[in-house]
Amino acid sequence: MPLVYLAVRAGGAGPERVLQILSGPRTLELAMRSIGLAAAVTAACVVIGTGAAWLVVRTDIPRPRVFAVLLALPLAVPSYVAGFTWIAEAPGLAGFWGAFGVLTAVNFPYVLLPVAAALRSADAATEEVARSLGYGPLRVLATVTWAHVRPAATAGGLLVALYVLSDFGAVSLMRFETFTLGIYTSYRGTFDRTPAAVLGCVLVALAALVTWGEARARGRSAHRTSSGAPRPPSPVRLGRWKPVAVAALLGVVAISVGVPVLSLVRWTATGTDLDLGALAAATLTTFEVAALGAALTTVLAVPVGVLAARYRTRTVALLEAGTYVGHALPGITVGLALVFLGVRLVPGMYQQLPLLLVGYAVLFLPLAVGSVRTAVAAAPPRLEEVSRSLGHGRVATLFRVTLPLAAPGIAAGAALAALTIAKELPATLMLRPTGADTLAVELWQHTSVSEYAAAAPYAAALVILAVVPTLLLQRITGRPA
Amino acid sequence: MTGPALSVRGLRAGFPDHPDVLAGIDLEVPRGGLVAVLGASGGGKTTLLRVVAGFHPAAAGTVELGGRPVAGPGLHVPPERRRIGLVPQEGALFPHLTVADNVGFGLSRRERRGSRVAEMLELVGLAGFEERRPGELSGGQQQRVAVARALAAAPELVLLDEPFSALDAGLRSEVRDQVREALRAAGASAVLVTHDQQEALGCADLVAVLRDGRMVQTGTPQQIYREPADLGVARFVGEAVVLPGSLRNGCARTPIGMVPVASANGSGADESGSVLLRPEQLRASADPHAAGSATVREIVFHGADTTVVVELGDGLRVRCRQPDVPDVRPGDPVAVTVHGQARWFPETR
Numbered sequence: 028m029p030l031v032y033l034a035v036r037a038g039g040a041g042p043e044r045v046l047q048i049l050s051g052p053r054t055l056e057l058a059m060r061s062i063g064l065a066a067a068v069t070a071a072c073v074v075i076g077t078g079a080a081w082l083v084v085r086t087d088i089p090r091p092r093v094f095a096v097l098l099a100l101p102l103a104v105p106s107y108v109a110g111f112t113w114i115a116e117a118p119g120l121a122g123f124w125g126a127f128g129v130l131t132a133v134n135f136p137y138v139l140l141p142v143a144a145a146l147r148s149a150d151a152a153t154e155e156v157a158r159s160l161g162y163g164p165l166r167v168l169a170t171v172t173w174a175h176v177r178p179a180a181t182a183g184g185l186l187v188a189l190y191v192l193s194d195f196g197a198v199s200l201m202r203f204e205t206f207t208l209g210i211y212t213s214y215r216g217t218f219d220r221t222p223a224a225v226l227g228c229v230l231v232a233l234a235a236l237v238t239w240g241e242a243r244a245r246g247r248s249a250h251r252t253s254s255g256a257p258r259p260p261s262p263v264r265l266g267r268w269k270p271v272a273v274a275a276l277l278g279v280v281a282i283s284v285g286v287p288v289l290s291l292v293r294w295t296a297t298g299t300d301l302d303l304g305a306l307a308a309a310t311l312t313t314f315e316v317a318a319l320g321a322a323l324t325t326v327l328a329v330p331v332g333v334l335a336a337r338y339r340t341r342t343v344a345l346l347e348a349g350t351y352v353g354h355a356l357p358g359i360t361v362g363l364a365l366v367f368l369g370v371r372l373v374p375g376m377y378q379q380l381p382l383l384l385v386g387y388a389v390l391f392l393p394l395a396v397g398s399v400r401t402a403v404a405a406a407p408p409r410l411e412e413v414s415r416s417l418g419h420g421r422v423a424t425l426f427r428v429t430l431p432l433a434a435p436g437i438a439a440g441a442a443l444a445a446l447t448i449a450k451e452l453p454a455t456l457m458l459r460p461t462g463a464d465t466l467a468v469e470l471w472q473h474t475s476v477s478e479y480a481a482a483a484p485y486a487a488a489l490v491i492l493a494v495v496p497t498l499l500l501q502r503i504t505g506r507p508a
Numbered sequence: 509m510t511g512p513a514l515s516v517r518g519l520r521a522g523f524p525d526h527p528d529v530l531a532g533i534d535l536e537v538p539r540g541g542l543v544a545v546l547g548a549s550g551g552g553k554t555t556l557l558r559v560v561a562g563f564h565p566a567a568a569g570t571v572e573l574g575g576r577p578v579a580g581p582g583l584h585v586p587p588e589r590r591r592i593g594l595v596p597q598e599g600a601l602f603p604h605l606t607v608a609d610n611v612g613f614g615l616s617r618r619e620r621r622g623s624r625v626a627e628m629l630e631l632v633g634l635a636g637f638e639e640r641r642p643g644e645l646s647g648g649q650q651q652r653v654a655v656a657r658a659l660a661a662a663p664e665l666v667l668l669d670e671p672f673s674a675l676d677a678g679l680r681s682e683v684r685d686q687v688r689e690a691l692r693a694a695g696a697s698a699v700l701v702t703h704d705q706q707e708a709l710g711c712a713d714l715v716a717v718l719r720d721g722r723m724v725q726t727g728t729p730q731q732i733y734r735e736p737a738d739l740g741v742a743r744f745v746g747e748a749v750v751l752p753g754s755l756r757n758g759c760a761r762t763p764i765g766m767v768p769v770a771s772a773n774g775s776g777a778d779e780s781g782s783v784l785l786r787p788e789q790l791r792a793s794a795d796p797h798a799a800g801s802a803t804v805r806e807i808v809f810h811g812a813d814t815t816v817v818v819e820l821g822d823g824l825r826v827r828c829r830q831p832d833v834p835d836v837r838p839g840d841p842v843a844v845t846v847h848g849q850a851r852w853f854p855e856t857r
Contacts, residue, residue, distance in 0.1 A: 412561070415588045417588075418588045419614075428602060
C-alpha cells in the first residue's frame, strides 16, 4: 500500500522528470556509494561473524559463554550511537571508512548468531567421516563445515546488506552521503518531494534485488540425513594460536562494544547541563512506542505466522511473501510513503501516534512473522489433532494448544520487534508525533548540532534499554539445539 | 444409541496425486470390541484413521459412529464433534500442561474438578502422577496418559495409531497389556492401527488386513493366521513355508512328500498350486536315508525352541521351528515331517 502510493507519487510528476532524476549524476553517485558500502560491510561481517562463531563454538577458547554474550551485545548498540561515539572520539574518521567500520562493528552479530546456532546443531559424524576419508582439518572446515553453515551465513549476510542499504543514522553521522541520507535531505530541503519519492523507489528496488539474489544463491539448503541425536564434535585445540584468537575476539568486542560504552561514559561525565526531565521523558516515550509498536506488530504477525506455518495455499504464500517485501523496505522509504499517504488521505493522522505505529508494523512485521511461523511450525500438528478430537474447535485449539506451545518463540519475536523499534531512527524522525521525542530522535537532534556531551546520556539510556531484549534473544537463539 | 461403534462402508479417500489410497473399505467395530487394522507402511492405515477421526475427507462411502453418520455424501462432521479418542504415535501429550490437565483436556470445566481425572489415571495405573509434566514421564507412562486422556470423555471410539511402535521391544508388550486392560475396563470400543503382526494378533478381538487400499481379510486372529485369504496375507501375518505342489483327493504332493490339505474340494483331476505351512508345523529329524533329498543348512537356537533350515533336493529351503534340539549338524541328511494340515492355494493366472 504505502509502496504503491510512493510509486504513484513519483510517477505523478511525469516521465521526463522521473527520467531526469534517475539519470542525474547524483543518483548514480548515491547508488554507487550505497552498493559499495553494503558490499564491503557484508563481506567484512560474514568473515568476522563466521570466524568468531567458529572460535566460540568449536574451539577450546577460554570462557566461551562470556564471549558468546559479549559478541551478541553490539546488537544493542544502534548504528548511530556507535557512529556518534566514533565521531565524537575521532572526528577524522568521517567518510567511507568511518561508515564502514561502524556498520561492520554493529552488524556482525547478525551473521554470528545464526552461524553459531548452525555450528552447534552440526553433527560431528559427517566431519569425522570426512577426516577419515583423508581430508585435512582445514579442508573439512572449508567443505563440510562451511556447507553446513552456508545457509545461515548467507541469511545473516542478507540481513546485514539490507541494514546497510537502509541505514540512516551511521551514514548521516559519518557524513557519508548514501541513498537514505540523500532521500532525507531532498525531503527536508525542498518543497518538491518528487526526487525523494523517486529515490525511495530506487532504494526499494535495490533492496528487493538483494533479497532476490539471496534467495537464488541459497538454493537447496543441506539437511541432516542421519537419524538419532547429533553428537557435538570435540573442540579444536588452538594450541599456540590461542592467545591470538583471544586477542582477536577481545579486539572485536573492544571496538564494537568497548568504544561506545567508554565514550558514552566519558561524555556523560563531562556533560554539565544534563536535563534529567527531558531524558526521563524521552526514555518513557521510547519505552511506550517500542511496547505499543511491538504489541501491534505481534498481534498482526500471529495470524499470518499461523497461516504460513499450517496452511500452505497460494493465497497464504502470497500473503507471506507480501510481508517479506517489508523486509527489503528501508525505514526511510516507509516513513516517506506514510507521510505522503497520511497527508493525502487522513490529514488528521499525520504526526500522530497511530501512524507511527503503523509505520513500525509495516517495517518490522517480517521479523515477527518469521519467529511466529518458526515457533508454530515447531509445535507438532498432531497435538492440534488430538485437541480437536477431544471436542475443541479450530479457534479453541489455537488458543489452548498452538499459541501456548509457540509462546516462547512469539515472545522472542516481540522482543526483537521492541528492540528494533527502540533503535529505529528515520521513520520515527518523519512520523513521530510533535513533542514526543524518543531517545533516538533526541540523540540525533543533539548530534546534528555537535552537542556530544548533551547527546551522550540519551545514547547511554538507549543502549541500556536495548541490552535487555538483546540478552533475552541471545539466550533464546544461543540455546543448544 | 444402537449399532456398532464404527461402521465404514465403501469408503474411498486419497490425495490429488494419489486418489485411491483407500479404494473401497468396509470395516465394522462391535461395541466394546478391539479391532486391529494391520497393514504394511504406506498401505493406507493412517489415511483410514484420519478419515474416521475427521481430519481427512472421504471421497465416497459412509462412516457411522454408534449408528450416527459422520461422513458420507455431502456430510462431514468436524473432528471436534465426533466423540473420538485419539491416541497418536508417541502419545503426543501437551508439553505445556500437567498430566492432570492433559487427561482433563477434553472434559468440561465441571467434570475436570470432579473425580474423573483421578479415576482415569488409576485405570491406567498412574494414580498420583497428576502434577507431573509429560517431560518427566517415561515413554510407556506417556503412552498410558495418552490413553487416559482419550478415554476420559467416554468417546464413542478410541483410535490408536501405532501407539507402541516408539517403545523399546521389552517395554512394548507390557504397555500393550496395560492399555488393553484399561480399554476393557472402560468398556471402550477401539481401532488399533499397526504394521506389527504380533501386536495385531496378540491384542485384538478381530484383525482386518489392509493392503493396497483394500481390506483383504477380516477375522479373528486365529482365522487370519491359520486360514489366510491368500499367500500375501499368509506371509504378512507370520513366517510362511510355501511349497509348490499338485493336489488330488485332499492331499498335496510336495517336495517334502504328501501333505494333507484342509478344506480342499477333492476334485479327481490333478490341480497345481501352492501349499502353505507354518514353520512350527514342520519337524526335522536325523534320517540317513534322506541323503540327497533334504540336508540341514543352518541351526539357530532360540532358547525355547530351535529353527532348523533344511535345503531340499531342488535347492528350495524350508524353516522348521521345533521345541526339541535335533541331534544334527549342518550337512546332515534329515527327514521333514508335517504336523496338522496345510492350506491349499490353487495356481492363479
